[in-house]
Amino acid sequence: MQTEYTTEQGYNLLLSNVDRRLIDRLVVKRAPPEIPIRMVTTWGDVEEELPILDDPAYQTELIHYHLWLAKEQSVLLASAIKIVGSIDLSELDDFSQIGLFIPSLNAGLLCYMLDDNDRAAIIEIIMYQSTVTAQGISEAELAYNVEWLHKPVTAWRVPSIPAKLSLEYEARSVARNHGYTWPEFCALDGPDQSAEVCHSRLSNKLAWLEAEYERARKS
Amino acid sequence: MSELENLDLECGVTLKLKAVKQTIVLEFISKLGRLDALMQGDTSEVTSNANPDTLINYIRLLNYFAGWGVTNQVPADARDELSMLGSGTRMIRSLWVRDIMTNAEISQLFAQLMALTFQENGQPESPEVLKAKIAQLEAEAKVS
Numbered sequence: 286m287q288t289e290y291t292t293e294q295g296y297n298l299l300l301s302n303v304d305r306r307l308i309d310r311l312v313v314k315r316a317p318p319e320i321p322i323r324m325v326t327t328w329g330d331v332e333e334e335l336p337i338l339d340d341p342a343y344q345t346e347l348i349h350y351h352l353w354l355a356k357e358q359s360v361l362l363a364s365a366i367k368i369v370g371s372i373d374l375s376e377l378d379d380f381s382q383i384g385l386f387i388p389s390l391n392a393g394l395l396c397y398m399l400d401d402n403d404r405a406a407i408i409e410i411i412m413y414q415s416t417v418t419a420q421g422i423s424e425a426e427l428a429y430n431v432e433w434l435h436k437p438v439t440a441w442r443v444p445s446i447p448a449k450l451s452l453e454y455e456a457r458s459v460a461r462n463h464g465y466t467w468p469e470f471c472a473l474d475g476p477d478q479s480a481e482v483c484h485s486r487l488s489n490k491l492a493w494l495e496a497e498y499e500r501a502r503k504s
Numbered sequence: 505m506s507e508l509e510n511l512d513l514e515c516g517v518t519l520k521l522k523a524v525k526q527t528i529v530l531e532f533i534s535k536l537g538r539l540d541a542l543m544q545g546d547t548s549e550v551t552s553n554a555n556p557d558t559l560i561n562y563i564r565l566l567n568y569f570a571g572w573g574v575t576n577q578v579p580a581d582a583r584d585e586l587s588m589l590g591s592g593t594r595m596i597r598s599l600w601v602r603d604i605m606t607n608a609e610i611s612q613l614f615a616q617l618m619a620l621t622f623q624e625n626g627q628p629e630s631p632e633v634l635k636a637k638i639a640q641l642e643a644e645a646k647v648s
Contacts, residue, residue, distance in 0.1 A: 352531055379571065379592040384564040385528065397528060 286414045286474040289369075292403040297369040300407060302415035303362060305471050305478070309453045311357055318346035356396060358408060363391035365411045374398075414475045417456055421479025428480075431487050433494050443490050459485045508616045515604050519613070520575045523620040524568065532565040566610065571598030573617040
């Protein structure tokens with residue numbers, strides 16, 4: 286799957302995808318810093334956890350984490366970028382001279398040369414084409430157009446299970462249940478992976494709604 | 505905003521400034537200590553007492569600000585002389601800018617470019633607010 290993209294500076298790029306297994310490895314390599322919390326007493330003497338987002342130490346750690354993630358993402362996604370036509374990359378030589386480490390031309394382009402909006406848009410496109418994304422799932426939901434009692438299934442509130450599953454775990458479970466080997470599932474384009482995961486989530490919701498319907502009908 | 509985009513130097517040159525990339529600035533700041541001293545105009549405090557890593561990263565950040573945050577064309581005679589060093593356009597501009605500035609003006613350059621680069625909702629942070637934020641970040645970085 287490929288997408289043509291033109292940056293604010295007029296660079297023409299062709300964006301493809303990366304193997305989602307590389308993305309999964311990056312996600313678990315380093316976790317974002319934990320948000321500090323404080324216990325506060327609210328109405329009725331109820332104790333609640335209050336996240337302290339403006340904690341200076343947390344903000345510093347967050348900056349370090351985002352800098353690390355930006356560089357790692359650039360290196361990872363560089364292989365999915367093809368420059369169409371010519372781009373003056375001499376600025377990367379200047380960046381090297383002031384001490385910035387440039388792992389590759391495409392990584393340097395993505396990390397240091399592009400406008401922030403372009404960088405965010407390019408990352409979004411490559412991720413969409415490579416793995417399960419919220420955008421891919423939304424598109425699949427619209428396409429499936431499944432309703433229960435004349436209302437979209439997604440609009441029904443269904444209780445969640447008390448387990449915490451990673452996105453990779455969910456994807457592997459879906460692959461297994463839908464008859465794919467993991468390499469076969471990873472070879473699908475991002476939108477197709479998202480469609481499989483969306484199908485699984487909708488099926489689970491429908492199963493719960495049907496069970497509740499039967500229970501109500503019998504009682 | 506226009507006040508921040510111009511910096512008048514004692515030598516008679518007016519530097520035209522523009523915002524640079526936040527991520528690159530943060531990359532250097534995260535390795536830099538005593539930027540709070542720089543922002544107070546006390547560059548001697550940094551250059552005389554800093555450890556080698558601090559000095560290196562200060563110079564890197566200064567090169568970045570001077571080369572990318574300044575849009576002036578380098579005068580022809582200076583350009584011809586500096587191009588013999590074999591550097592690119594931005595490095596030549598950086599070298600020229602550093603050559604014509606006093607220490608106090610370098611500190612002011614830092615303050616104005618930080619304000620231009622880290623503006624929120626189209627409004628720049630005042631240099632005083634930014635100085636306070638950076639000093640706090642650096643203090644916390646040392647603690648953590």
